[in-house]
Amino acid sequence: MNAPVGVSTTPEATRGEQSVTSDVTSDDTAAAETRPGRRSKAPATIYDIAKLAGVNPSTVSRALSKPGRINVKTEERIHAAAKELNYRLNPMARALPTGRTNTLGLLLADITNPMFFEVVRGAERAASRRGYTLILAESQESGEREAEAAERVSPSVDGLVLVTTRLGDEKIQEFAERKPLVVINRQVEGVHGIVPDLEPGIDEALAHLAELGHTALAFLSGPANSWMSRARWDALLAKAPGLGMTIVEIGPGVPTLDGGRDALSRVLASGVTAVLAYNDLMAIGLMRAAQEQGLVVPGRLSIIGFDDIFGSDFTSPQLSTIRTPLGDIGERAIRLTLELIDEYAEGTPARVDASPLPTELVVRGSTGPIQP
Amino acid sequence: MNAPVGVSTTPEATRGEQSVTSDVTSDDTAAAETRPGRRSKAPATIYDIAKLAGVNPSTVSRALSKPGRINVKTEERIHAAAKELNYRLNPMARALPTGRTNTLGLLLADITNPMFFEVVRGAERAASRRGYTLILAESQESGEREAEAAERVSPSVDGLVLVTTRLGDEKIQEFAERKPLVVINRQVEGVHGIVPDLEPGIDEALAHLAELGHTALAFLSGPANSWMSRARWDALLAKAPGLGMTIVEIGPGVPTLDGGRDALSRVLASGVTAVLAYNDLMAIGLMRAAQEQGLVVPGRLSIIGFDDIFGSDFTSPQLSTIRTPLGDIGERAIRLTLELIDEYAEGTPARVDASPLPTELVVRGSTGPIQP
DNA sequence: AGTGTTTTGGCAACCGGTTGACAAACCCGC
DNA sequence: GCGGGTTTGTCAACCGGTTGCCAAAACACT
Numbered sequence: 099m100n101a102p103v104g105v106s107t108t109p110e111a112t113r114g115e116q117s118v119t120s121d122v123t124s125d126d127t128a129a130a131e132t133r134p135g136r137r138s139k140a141p142a143t144i145y146d147i148a149k150l151a152g153v154n155p156s157t158v159s160r161a162l163s164k165p166g167r168i169n170v171k172t173e174e175r176i177h178a179a180a181k182e183l184n185y186r187l188n189p190m191a192r193a194l195p196t197g198r199t200n201t202l203g204l205l206l207a208d209i210t211n212p213m214f215f216e217v218v219r220g221a222e223r224a225a226s227r228r229g230y231t232l233i234l235a236e237s238q239e240s241g242e243r244e245a246e247a248a249e250r251v252s253p254s255v256d257g258l259v260l261v262t263t264r265l266g267d268e269k270i271q272e273f274a275e276r277k278p279l280v281v282i283n284r285q286v287e288g289v290h291g292i293v294p295d296l297e298p299g300i301d302e303a304l305a306h307l308a309e310l311g312h313t314a315l316a317f318l319s320g321p322a323n324s325w326m327s328r329a330r331w332d333a334l335l336a337k338a339p340g341l342g343m344t345i346v347e348i349g350p351g352v353p354t355l356d357g358g359r360d361a362l363s364r365v366l367a368s369g370v371t372a373v374l375a376y377n378d379l380m381a382i383g384l385m386r387a388a389q390e391q392g393l394v395v396p397g398r399l400s401i402i403g404f405d406d407i408f409g410s411d412f413t414s415p416q417l418s419t420i421r422t423p424l425g426d427i428g429e430r431a432i433r434l435t436l437e438l439i440d441e442y443a444e445g446t447p448a449r450v451d452a453s454p455l456p457t458e459l460v461v462r463g464s465t466g467p468i469q470p
Numbered sequence: 471m472n473a474p475v476g477v478s479t480t481p482e483a484t485r486g487e488q489s490v491t492s493d494v495t496s497d498d499t500a501a502a503e504t505r506p507g508r509r510s511k512a513p514a515t516i517y518d519i520a521k522l523a524g525v526n527p528s529t530v531s532r533a534l535s536k537p538g539r540i541n542v543k544t545e546e547r548i549h550a551a552a553k554e555l556n557y558r559l560n561p562m563a564r565a566l567p568t569g570r571t572n573t574l575g576l577l578l579a580d581i582t583n584p585m586f587f588e589v590v591r592g593a594e595r596a597a598s599r600r601g602y603t604l605i606l607a608e609s610q611e612s613g614e615r616e617a618e619a620a621e622r623v624s625p626s627v628d629g630l631v632l633v634t635t636r637l638g639d640e641k642i643q644e645f646a647e648r649k650p651l652v653v654i655n656r657q658v659e660g661v662h663g664i665v666p667d668l669e670p671g672i673d674e675a676l677a678h679l680a681e682l683g684h685t686a687l688a689f690l691s692g693p694a695n696s697w698m699s700r701a702r703w704d705a706l707l708a709k710a711p712g713l714g715m716t717i718v719e720i721g722p723g724v725p726t727l728d729g730g731r732d733a734l735s736r737v738l739a740s741g742v743t744a745v746l747a748y749n750d751l752m753a754i755g756l757m758r759a760a761q762e763q764g765l766v767v768p769g770r771l772s773i774i775g776f777d778d779i780f781g782s783d784f785t786s787p788q789l790s791t792i793r794t795p796l797g798d799i800g801e802r803a804i805r806l807t808l809e810l811i812d813e814y815a816e817g818t819p820a821r822v823d824a825s826p827l828p829t830e831l832v833v834r835g836s837t838g839p840i841q842p
Numbered sequence: 843a844g845t846g847t848t849t850t851g852g853c854a855a856c857c858g859g860t861t862g863a864c865a866a867a868c869c870c871g872c
Numbered sequence: 873g874c875g876g877g878t879t880t881g882t883c884a885a886c887c888g889g890t891t892g893c894c895a896a897a898a899c900a901c902t
Contacts (some may be wrong), residue, residue: 141625141648143888154852159890169850189626190562190571191888195857198561209586210780218581222608231622234606236594250603253513254561276513382784408582412754414786515858526882531860541880562859567887849898855875872892 114341142183151179162187175226193254198443201231202435203255205247206264209236211353211379212407213424217261217282220428227373228436230256240355241265241323247402248273257435260284264323278438280431284325284447288437290450292431293326296333299420299457303374303402306418306459308341311468312372312400318384319349326355327376330404346370350441352379358383362391371468378403378410378419385413385464396466406460415463423455430455491817514555518792523551534559567625570815574807575605575627577619578632581750583725584779585796589633589654592800600808602628611725613637613695629772629807632656633800636695650810652803658696662822664803665698668705671792671829674704675746675774678790678831680713683840684744684772690733690756692748699725699748702776706746713803718742723752730755734763745838750775750782750791757785757836768838778832787835795827802827 144158151158153172160421161168168176179185193199202225206214218234225232235251237244239319241264248265252258256327257278263270267286274278274289285291307315317334320327331347338345348364358380365373365384375381381403395401395415403410406421430451437448485772509782516530523530525544533540533548540548551557572762574597578586590606597604607623609616613636620637622632635642639658645651646661657663678685689706692699703719710717720736730752732799737745737756747753753775757767766774773783778793802823809820 145888155888156853157851159888160851162891167850170851186621186890187624188566190565191857192890193562193857194566194888195890197857203658209590212584212780215582218608229604233603233609235603236590241856249558253558347873386784408584409781410783412781416494517858527858528860528883529881531858532881535860539880544880560858563887564860565887566858566889569887588862843902845902847900848897850896851894852883852890852896853894856890858889860888862885863883866880868877870875870877870892871898 137157140179141188141194142185144185144186146183147176147179147185150460151176151185155385177203179441195460199254199256200229202432203232203233203235203248203251203258205235205236205237205240205244205251205258205260205263207244207264209234211377212409213377213379213405214261215408216424217428217431220425221259221432222428223425224429224432224436230436232432235445237264239264239321241269245269247364252277256439258432259435261431262324262326278442280435281433282427282436290434292427292434292455293329294422294427295454295456296330296420297457299422299459300330300333300337303420303430303460304337304341304343305400306461306465307372307400308343308370310400310466313343314368314370314372315343315345316370316373317345317347317349317372318351318358318363318365318375318380319347320351320353320357320380322350324350324353324376330374330376351376351377353377354379355383356387358385359387362387365399371398372465373399374402374404374420376404378405378407378417381417381419381464382413385417396464397469402459402465404445406410411451413464418462418465419460420457420458422457471841477588492561494840513560514552514557515560516557519548519551519557521546522555547842555618571626572601573605575607575620575623575630575631575803577607577609577616577623577630577635579609579611579636581606581608581617582792583749583752585749585780586633586694587779587780588796589800589803592797592802593631593798593804595797596801596808598806602804602808609636611636611693617641624649628811631807633803634696634698636693638695650807650814652804652807652810654799662806664799664806664827665701665795666705667826667828668702668792668798669829671794671831672702672709674678674831675792676709676713676715678833678837679744679774680715682744682772682838685715686740686742686744687715687717688720688737688740688745689717690723690730690737690745690747690752691719692723692725692729692752694722696722696725696748702746704747709835720745721748722746724750726751727755730757731759733760737771743770744837745771745775746774746776748776750777750779753791753836754782754785755788757789760811768836769841772837772840774831776838783834784837790834790837791832792829793832794829798827 144155148155148158157168161173181267191285199249199335201452204221222232233251233255235247237247244264248258258273260281262283263281270286270289281291283293285293315338317331319331334345346368348361348368351361352407353376358375367405373384375384381401388395388399393399403417407417410417410419434450440446441448475604489819515764516527518525520530529540529547533545575595594604605623606628607619609619616636620630630645630760634652634655642658642661651661653661653663655665657665687710691703706717718740720733723733725748730747733756745756747756753773759772760767760771775789775791779793782789782791806822812818813820
């Protein structure tokens with residue numbers, strides 16, 4: 099009844115009224131000058147270029163983004179005009195009709211966690227290689243804020259990467275069906291995920307501890323909803339008994355220095371001689387707390403972290419840790435996201451690179467022979 | 471001669487052909503369902519809402535962004551429709567006519583430097599409080615890449631913050647006249663800058679060292695084009711002699727662990743007993759190199775860093791350092807940028823908060839009495 | 843010279859919002 | 873019941889690009 103039907107428009111106003119003067123072969127240098135006003139410069143548009151080069155705006159558009167589509171001579175003229183006007187494309191104007199922003203969102207739980215350094219580096223590398231810009235957002239380890247951030251960022255990116263997300267599976271799946279999405283350090287039904295291969299690192303770590311004579315281990319687990327914490331625990335649980343070692347889980351805990359500190363009393367009470375912590379931050383926190391109590395590491399307690407973050411070799415003793423190939427993970431996540439975008443746009447099925455991303459043990463000073 | 475003049479258009483195609491069925495008071499819940507297809511959901515637009523609510527799109531626009539402009543009854547109906555369609559505004563479409571993206575760019579030299587943690591945190595806090603989203607970009611300590619990043623990010627943000635930029639003054643001024651721009655840790659003629667007040671921290675540090683008996687100091691300087699490195703050196707140079715101490719500059723060096731390491735031989739050769747490094751990373755690098763040579767810190771060499779970054783208390787001994795209020799700096803930079811944006815848009819002159827951002831000495835273990 | 847084919851460039855619609863201008867509808871007091 | 877002032881909602885232009893369609897121009901080949 100009230101649907102707007104067949105509205106007719108009056109003729110469109112003339113967009114470019116002829117600017118009589120300004121001979122095309124203008125006074126070269128003088129052109130760029132900006133007189134007084136405040137921050138004057140209204141950036142040049144393709145319409146300005148078109149006028150200057152004496153062609154249609156659509157021709158400018160093509161000359162600039164479809165090399166070869168246009169006569170070489172014209173193309174050159176247009177490029178010259180663009181340079182003269184110091185033209186730069188308006189990404190929003192381009193995004194509107196095409197729906198592509200050439201931008202990817204990377205959501206981190208906590209910028210303050212050095213774990214993300216290499217992920218970001220790797221991601222940035224892969225993205226810029228393909229001409230994409232990354233936009234980083236932080237969720238402060240809160241699922242709610244993360245959902246909000248994803249919501250906010252989502253409309254202006256072509257794809258999303260969630261790093262060690264705190265979101266629930268359903269929420270993730272929901273986002274995944276709106277946009278190409280990849281999760282890092284997590285596996286969710288129907289969603290692409292990039293996870294390291296824990297096995298080699300864990301095998302080495304367990305062998306290393308066994309060799310040092312440890313038989314009673316503890317795992318300091320991370321947040322209860324952390325997929326990766328669970329994965330690490332599951333792997334340890336599966337392997338340790340086979341080597342004749344006992345292992346207990348202590349946690350969950352917050353994945354920070356304080357989370358590690360807070361676990362000390364439970365660690366001591368458990369009577370174990372070696373601890374694997376969910377991540378390096380917790381390992382370091384635990385180590386510092388132990389040292390403050392006068393306990394010597396590794397004499398009294400051997401400690402192993404996960405990830406090999408920046409700073410894990412600042413401590414004394416330096417931290418032994420199971421290194422995760424974070425840079426590769428970030429890089430691969432972006433590459434996969436890009437594949438998904440192509441798949442969505444062009445129908446070419448994404449090839450997913452399934453080669454393993456192995457972890458490895460880095461032996462430093464925080465592990466040692468069991469006290470006689 | 472070839473200017474396009476007075477083009478007339480044919481009637482605009484009907485945007486919304488009446489979708490006969492779908493009674494407005496639709497089957498509530500059932501509506502959201504998405505059938506098969508690939509990632510189907512084409513997001514709802516204000517046109518969809520308009521159709522559903524039986525009003526004009528412009529009314530929808532106003533209902534959504536100008537509360538009060540529209541009859542309460544209609545507004546409610548529109549909000550209901552928006553909710554039902556799970557509408558979310560397309561930021562690009564909004565940005566195009568208004569020229570405002572509600573987005574700010576933050577350019578960092580190196581994400582890997584923990585110095586930026588708190589800056590980013592503070593900035594994020596201030597930005598999101600005002601409904602702005604931050605875009606982080608990294609320049610990897612290269613002026614060229616930084617210019618490129620600024621160039622790339624600039625068109626899609628309302629303002630820019632440069633943190634310890636490696637750009638030249640002219641380049642910075644150039645960007646500043648295109649967009650509201652604030653620099654952190656730098657002062658440039660005609661550009662707004664946020665810098666900490668070095669004096670208190672440096673005074674305390676010098677007094678502390680004097681008290682410990684040191685009389686021969688060195689400053690490990692950072693990159694040659696670092697304004698902040700120069701500022702720190704200048705302040706030290708101005709103060710040290712007055713306290714009866716000698717001071718030499720060793721540098722320039724790269725502002726990383728390795729930069730600090732590499733300076734060791736020159737430090738030892740200089741015969742000083744205490745060193746202030748351009749930043750904590752260099753200080754830690756130097757300390758570690760010294761310890762590897764069997765030199766005891768602080769016995770043989772006292773070391774002070776700058777900034778108090780994450781991890782500066784991981785070392786042993788823990789690093790004494792001159793703390794910079796990084797979070798406040800990030801926060802204030804964003805607030806100022808926002809003021810500049812308002813000034814530009816509404817002409818209300820920006821009020822700049824000029825209260826000092828004092829540094830302070832944090833005494834930990836890396837400084838001690840001079841060896842007898 | 844005449845016809846067929848390929849290039850080249852212009853036209854106008856479109857992406858999804860915002861906004862100035864204006865007219866219709868409503869409200870008011872007298 | 874009427875003039876004047878407000879509200880409310882519609883119209884259409886606009887932001888700055890992209891792109892399908894098409895006609896004109898250029899080129900090729902008999």
